[in-house]
Amino acid sequence: MPSGRRAFLTSVGAAATGLAGCLDGGESSRSPTRTPTASPSDTAAPDAVALGDSVSIDGVTVTVSDLVTAHSVRYLSAPDAMDVLPTSDDQFVFVDVSAGGSGTTPSSHRFGLVADATPYGSGIEYIGPARVDAPVTGRQYGASNPDGFLGFRVPAPLDAESVAVVLGGDGPERTDMQPDPDDVAARWSVPPAAVTPLRSPPPVFAASVDVPASVPATEPIPVTLDVRNEGDGPGVFRAAINHQGPQYGATGIDRSLAAGESITHEVTVDYYRDDDTTPGRVQFAVVGPDLSEFFEVGLDGGGTPAGTGTATGGSR
Known part of the structure; x- marks a missing residue:
């Protein structure tokens, strides 16, 4: 199988702070x-x-x-x-x-x-x-x-x-x-x-994503995420696979990790195997904390055979 592409991410980015309130914990003079x-x-x-x-x-x-x-x-x-x-x-x-x-x-x-x-x-x-x-x-x-x-x-x-x-x-x-x-x-x-x-300290996730450049059209596409929690507290690593052609949709990924724990999460993309006509390529993105990686995987043996395309345009 052709060598895969590897993308590295570290989920330590800080998002913007939420809206601050103006309440205190004082007792109410109005009883509910x-x-x-x-x-x-x-x-x-x-x-x-x-x-x-x-x-x-x-x-x-x-x-x-x-x-x-x-x-x-x-x-x-x-x-x-x-x-x-x-x-x-x-x-x-x-x-x-x-x-x-x-x-x-x-x-x-x-x-x-x-x-x-x-x-x-x-x-x-x-x-x-x-x-x-x-x-x-x-x-x-x-x-x-x-x-x-x-x-x-x-x-x-x-x-x-x-x-x-x-x-x-x-x-x-x-x-x-x-x-x-x-x-x-x-x-x-x-x-x-x-x-x-x-009261627990936050997790800090580091992860890598591995996807092959191509697979046989009859086989699923393996997507492998190696995730490590480098923080001092437990947490849930959340990500998603966004399908961007020929089918569109999203699949969520949730994995709980204790502090210092490492896991390998494997998932496959294979919806094209149910199609009457197998496409020549599949496109999707893997997104997560500070991660947005796009992948285009070729399907060997898929696509419209040469000479069988539908003609368009007027006659000459």
């Missing part, structure tokens, strides 16, 4: 109305509820649940392609938010994350309204999507004993301003077990 099924945590502050509980505010029942942490986000950058947004000295926190009722859906800007007394606003720069594929799926919470995720960006490791998600009480209208720190309408306490991963 709990739904009958909600039950506060035994260790929560008097005006706090447990993550997963519901709070009724201004005719809307709001639930914050399913906290997930990550050091990278894979998202849909085009209808048939994905990209990966990494971090270096910070990390992402995602929660699921749902709101329903006769009142106005609270703006996403009214939510914040408070670590001890340090506030962080919602929103992840550069992703915008794009659909996220991992570590959560779907679209961001908002007025047009009242059941979706909210993302926050915080330091890694996070030096905090307590973490909570708060909803500001600055009214139901949509605004680009963060909630008033002296007017918090609801507070969801994050359990200690979910805070522990936030």
Whole structure:
């Protein structure tokens, strides 16, 4: 088999910082109305509820649940392609938010994350309204999507004993301003077990990608990634294969690595084997943290045979 092409990457690039919030961890002078099924945590502050509980505010029942942490986000950058947004000295926190009722859906800007007394606003720069594929799926919470995720960006490791998600009480209208720190309408306490991963140092991934220059048209194309976590903390290496012809689409790659661990991940590209006519080449890109490598692999024995092409144009 012809020798392959090899591309080296090191995932240590720092992405732009997320939007900063203007909340603090102060107690609210306004007590939220709990739904009958909600039950506060035994260790929560008097005006706090447990993550997963519901709070009724201004005719809307709001639930914050399913906290997930990550050091990278894979998202849909085009209808048939994905990209990966990494971090270096910070990390992402995602929660699921749902709101329903006769009142106005609270703006996403009214939510914040408070670590001890340090506030962080919602929103992840550069992703915008794009659909996220991992570590959560779907679209961001908002007025047009009242059941979706909210993302926050915080330091890694996070030096905090307590973490909570708060909803500001600055009214139901949509605004680009963060909630008033002296007017918090609801507070969801994050359990200690979910805070522990936030205190871990971040991973640092280094990886190489190996793809052959050509393969027989009857065989799949092997794609090999050698990945090493050179950081002091565990994490998930996220990447994607973006097919760019003749078929278009994207395939995600997720591998968990402990600090110092190395793995070899093998995947194949073989959709062309189901086609009636095998193409002469296949094109795709492998993307990940600080990685965007394009490959064009020849298929020996594929393509339209000489002299059988369809004629175009008028007669002479």
